Amino acid sequence: MASDASESPASYYRDSIQVTLAPTSTLEGEARADVCIIGGGVTGCSTALHLAEQGYSVVLLEAGEVGFGASGRSGGQILPGLGTDISTIEKALGLERARDIWEMSREAVRLTASLIERHSIPCDLQWGYLHAAVKTRQIRELQSFRDEMERRYGYSGLHWLEGDALREHVCTGVYPGALYDSEGGHLHPLNYTLGLAKAAQRAGAHLYEHSAALHVQRGSPARVVTEQGSVTADFVVVAGNAYLGGLVPELDGRIMRAANYMIATEPLGEARAAKVLPQNDALSDANFVLDYYRLSGDRRLIYGGEVSYNGREPKHLQERMETKIAHLFPVLGGARIDYRWGGDVAITLNRAPDFGRLEGNLYYAQGYSGHGMALAGLAGQLLAETIAGQAERFDVFAAMPHRRFPGGRWLRTPLLVLATNFYKLRDRL
Numbered sequence: 001m002a003s004d005a006s007e008s009p010a011s012y013y014r015d016s017i018q019v020t021l022a023p024t025s026t027l028e029g030e031a032r033a034d035v036c037i038i039g040g041g042v043t044g045c046s047t048a049l050h051l052a053e054q055g056y057s058v059v060l061l062e063a064g065e066v067g068f069g070a071s072g073r074s075g076g077q078i079l080p081g082l083g084t085d086i087s088t089i090e091k092a093l094g095l096e097r098a099r100d101i102w103e104m105s106r107e108a109v110r111l112t113a114s115l116i117e118r119h120s121i122p123c124d125l126q127w128g129y130l131h132a133a134v135k136t137r138q139i140r141e142l143q144s145f146r147d148e149m150e151r152r153y154g155y156s157g158l159h160w161l162e163g164d165a166l167r168e169h170v171c172t173g174v175y176p177g178a179l180y181d182s183e184g185g186h187l188h189p190l191n192y193t194l195g196l197a198k199a200a201q202r203a204g205a206h207l208y209e210h211s212a213a214l215h216v217q218r219g220s221p222a223r224v225v226t227e228q229g230s231v232t233a234d235f236v237v238v239a240g241n242a243y244l245g246g247l248v249p250e251l252d253g254r255i256m257r258a259a260n261y262m263i264a265t266e267p268l269g270e271a272r273a274a275k276v277l278p279q280n281d282a283l284s285d286a287n288f289v290l291d292y293y294r295l296s297g298d299r300r301l302i303y304g305g306e307v308s309y310n311g312r313e314p315k316h317l318q319e320r321m322e323t324k325i326a327h328l329f330p331v332l333g334g335a336r337i338d339y340r341w342g343g344d345v346a347i348t349l350n351r352a353p354d355f356g357r358l359e360g361n362l363y364y365a366q367g368y369s370g371h372g373m374a375l376a377g378l379a380g381q382l383l384a385e386t387i388a389g390q391a392e393r394f395d396v397f398a399a400m401p402h403r404r405f406p407g408g409r410w411l412r413t414p415l416l417v418l419a420t421n422f423y424k425l426r427d428r429l
Contacts, residue, residue, distance in 0.1 A: 011073055011190075011341035012264040012302065018122045019194035021066065022201045027208040027229040033059040035387060036224045036231040038213045038247070039239035040064075041071030042372065043365050045196035046115075046380020047237050052203035054388060059231045060205060061224065063212035066197045069243050072190035073343030074373055075262065075292045075304045077282045079129055079184040080106045083369025084351035085145075086153065092352075092401055095152065100396050102153050108378035109183055115377065116187070121195030124297035128281035129184025130161075132175040138286040139177050146179055157183050169279045172328045178283075186282035186294045189373060196377070213240075213247055220361055235387050238364035239380075241372075242346035250358055253404035255346040255367045259311060262304040262343075263321050264296065266336040273299040275331045291324060301325065301332065313342060345370050349405055355379065355397040363387070367402075 035051055037044045040062030048060045062068070082089070082105060090098035116125050133139045146158040161169065162177035169180065201207060208226075216236060217223040224231045238248055242257045268276070277283070277295050284292040291305035303321055306314050314320075318340055326333050348354050348367035353375060355365045363386065365379040382394040 012339040013190035027211040036233035040066040042376035044239035048200040048205040050384035052205040058205040067193035078374040083371035108374040119199040123191040127185040130283040132178035242344040264339040
């Protein structure tokens with residue numbers, strides 16, 4: 001991250017860390033590296049790991065602590081696909097490139113599993129994902145999506161469930177049906193991010209926490225300035241996502257910062273957890289402003305939803321979430337809420353990720369739009385490939401056109417709120 005590392009409410013993830021980094025410090029004085037990475041989330045840590053393993057000297061700067069942002073606060077779902085429908089990609093780039101991107105999104109999930117296994121990261125990886133219809137019209141939409149993915153993209157991993165077959169995965173009568181995807185899953189996002197960072201350290205990368213990037217001096221080499229030091233590097237990777245804070249002016253307006261919120265119940269025990277998600281799947285509903293949830297390793301229900309564009313937590317947030325949980329799972333009535341936290345994600349106007357280069361040696365990856373847990377790891381691999389001279393795969397993503405949010409600095413947030421309220425109303429119909 002570049003800036004904005006102010007204190008936030010402690011999450012369940014912060015209280016269940018199982019990975020300890022080698023000691024880090026604040027950057028002081030002058031440093032030299034082949035690559036300077038700005039941001040200690042999944043994108044930055046994956047980039048650092050893949051570059052260090054190839055023998056590059058790497059300095060990573062993090063404004064707060066590794067995993068401070070969305071990478072360490074998210075719902076922890078690792079899924080194929082993007083934050084937008086694959087049809088959006090197809091309309092912009094054509095079917096062949098859309099197929100390439102879809103297959104790389106599947107690769108991102110496999111890469112996540114491979115990194116966890118190879119580096120023995122204790123992050124409670126589990127497989128199984130449900131995309132659940134809430135309304136009758138969503139049944140048709142989801143089934144059409146399944147058919148389209150099989151017919152046009154050769155993907156046969158989506159299976160329609162309803163009735164008793166669905167209740168074998170989620171014990172509620174609220175959903176009329178759901179798509180089940182065995183390639184999706186979930187994990188402890190902060191332990192995963194810390195695990196990548198620790199692996200990067202072992203490979204030789206230097207990580208500096210509490211070292212916000214304040215200015216990037218363009219050139220060859222470039223120079224990244226912090227409060228107490230600087231890094232001179234042949235390449236710079238900007239991986240701050242929602243937390244850039246104006247560091248790179250060209251990226252302003254290409255993403256919108258949105259806060260999502262989560263709660264975690266008390267540990268439910270095996271018996272009660274089995275009456276909620278008996279197969280330990282992750283689930284998201286099909287609404288535009290969606291709710292999502294999963295079980296933690298110690299069998300808490302971790303439930304996320306709601307959105308804010310002004311940084312203020314919505315009123316009566318916990319009460320609303322508790323009401324939703326009780327509606328879905330009466331067996332959880334009275335379950336204690338032990339944690340409530342929020343985190344910012346970066347969304348793009350078309351909800352597709354925004355990868356690119358601003359100059360010959362300045363690269364960025366951002367705007368995962370709530371779908372970055374797996375894809376950010378792949379972004380790190382693609383950035384490392386590009387710096388090593390193999391840019392073909394990165395350029396497939398970079399070819400995706402992106403527009404700035406309308407309204408300029410002062411009106412873009414109110415306009416987005418109006419659009420979101422429209423979709424919230426549609427979700428209720």
